[in-house]
Amino acid sequence: RKEKMAIIIERYKDKVLALPRKEIDTNIYLCKYQGFWYHHGFWLHSNANFSVEAIMASQDEFQALPTDVFLASQVKSGTTWLKSLGFAILNRTKFKIDKDSCATHPLITTSPHDCVPFLESESFLHNPSYANGLMATHIPYTSLPQSIISSDCRIVYIHRNPKDVLISFWHFMNTLREDGSSPTKLDDMFELFRKGLNPYGPFWDHAIGYYKASLERPNKVLFLTYEKLKQDTYNEVKRLANFLGSSFTKEEEDDGLVQEIIELCSFKKLSEAHKGNKDGSHSSNGIYFRKGIVGDSVNYLTTEMIKTFDEITKEKFDGLNISF
Numbered sequence: 001r002k003e004k005m006a007i008i009i010e011r012y013k014d015k016v017l018a019l020p021r022k023e024i025d026t027n028i029y030l031c032k033y034q035g036f037w038y039h040h041g042f043w044l045h046s047n048a049n050f051s052v053e054a055i056m057a058s059q060d061e062f063q064a065l066p067t068d069v070f071l072a073s074q075v076k077s078g079t080t081w082l083k084s085l086g087f088a089i090l091n092r093t094k095f096k097i098d099k100d101s102c103a104t105h106p107l108i109t110t111s112p113h114d115c116v117p118f119l120e121s122e123s124f125l126h127n128p129s130y131a132n133g134l135m136a137t138h139i140p141y142t143s144l145p146q147s148i149i150s151s152d153c154r155i156v157y158i159h160r161n162p163k164d165v166l167i168s169f170w171h172f173m174n175t176l177r178e179d180g181s182s183p184t185k186l187d188d189m190f191e192l193f194r195k196g197l198n199p200y201g202p203f204w205d206h207a208i209g210y211y212k213a214s215l216e217r218p219n220k221v222l223f224l225t226y227e228k229l230k231q232d233t234y235n236e237v238k239r240l241a242n243f244l245g246s247s248f249t250k251e252e253e254d255d256g257l258v259q260e261i262i263e264l265c266s267f268k269k270l271s272e273a274h275k276g277n278k279d280g281s282h283s284s285n286g287i288y289f290r291k292g293i294v295g296d297s298v299n300y301l302t303t304e305m306i307k308t309f310d311e312i313t314k315e316k317f318d319g320l321n322i323s324f
């Protein structure tokens, strides 16, 4: 896979060199492609690659099947949680869920990220059966490989309050630093994020693309929010299952299956299962669990920062009914 990635990076070298670039940290650049900012070259860590070349290649090569399901999100918006719920729901016959099986379920024995690979960093580098039809993506709606739209695949998007995303992202990026360099200051991260200069940013435009698609194609695109999922988990999980064409039967509900799935996929259960794995490598899935709460950003952002973010959100989402 690494070799294939190296070939891809070489193939798109000239195209990438022609893109607008911005240095966001010493020797770290983002480039702008189809209205969004991306890393380029090898980025993140050895097993996962979220660079623009991978997106270009998946646009050129990836062939979706009509039965494929895509779980889409911005970074740090609840990807791990959505992957867990989607996988548990769709595979509940194959991997039974009850109190005893929690310890043997793949979400626990491997991890949500192993169960649901990313289209742009993993799936398209393998044969199509690799992901069993369930994949995740951070690619903006307007840049998705054309076959995902033309095949009429189902897409679920999870959105999250941008202030909490910023704080989650800031912690995550500082955890990922393996080179001993000094952590990024929140002020600096805030400035970049508000200008849209974060991977797959502008954050707001990313959400708007999927939100509009969910209005235009409600049977094919479902728009969820992290906050609503926290607040009304039971009904949101049922809504997710219905959308995926995998509604719970009355019997399953009476047997408490919805609650079992919620518990299996809960922050508590998954973070406990994967704690200790926090050294920043891909197999260290502990880095995907921090606090898992709503509103933690108030503990970090100044009143001025909150005001700025709220104003951007109000302006960007004007006329849209995006609430969180």
Ligand code: A3P
Pocket: 073, 074, 075, 076, 077, 078, 079, 080, 081, 084, 164, 167, 168, 169, 171, 265, 266, 267, 268, 270, 288, 289, 290, 291, 292, 293, 296
């Ligand atoms: P915090 O940093 O605010 O705690 P992503 O999965 O998109 O990378 O997002 C990570 C964020 O989701 C982190 O937020 C993480 O703690 C939270 N998270 C991960 N798994 C979760 C779960 N099962 N339930 C709720 N939140 C979860």
